[in-house]
Amino acid sequence: MDAGTLGVMIPIIALMIPIVAIWAKHQQKMAEMNVKSTAEMTAEKAAQYASHIKDLEDRVRVLERIVTDRGYDVSAQIEALRDQHRVEEQGAGVPLDGARKENV
Incomplete structure (x- = not known):
């Protein structure tokens, strides 16, 4: 790898780190919402039964x-x-x- 390629890769990697962190946090929130929704539906069905x-x-x-x-x-x-x-x-x-x- 020459210095020019390395000079381009460092900013790209630096910008990708926050994007990946934001994406991971979003996925975690989605999973928590899914668990909460499933728990509520299960509780409602249990009450009906x-x-x-x-x-x-x-x-x-x-x-x-x-x-x-x-x-x-x-x-x-x-x-x-x-x-x-x-x-x-x-x-x-x-x-x-x-x-x-x-x-x-």
């Missing part, structure tokens, strides 16, 4: 209370509905079992 899970737990508690209630008899209520439907269909319509009524 927690709310959804709480709603599901509340529904399960209600169902458990309904099923374990001593006055709640599912089979008796189903039979009562069937009996009520039989009384209603005696007047008109086709029975649920598919059999046709004979007109007497």
Whole structure:
């Protein structure tokens, strides 16, 4: 390398050092913003999931209370509905079992 080339390279390198430092600082800020954004989105999703899970737990508690209630008899209520439907269909319509009524 001769003195002329060296004389040109020194200022170029001297100008590149601050440019690289500015670029590196910018990249660091971008990475920090990305981490912060990801953390916020994750926290929001966690809150949504927690709310959804709480709603599901509340529904399960209600169902458990309904099923374990001593006055709640599912089979008796189903039979009562069937009996009520039989009384209603005696007047008109086709029975649920598919059999046709004979007109007497």
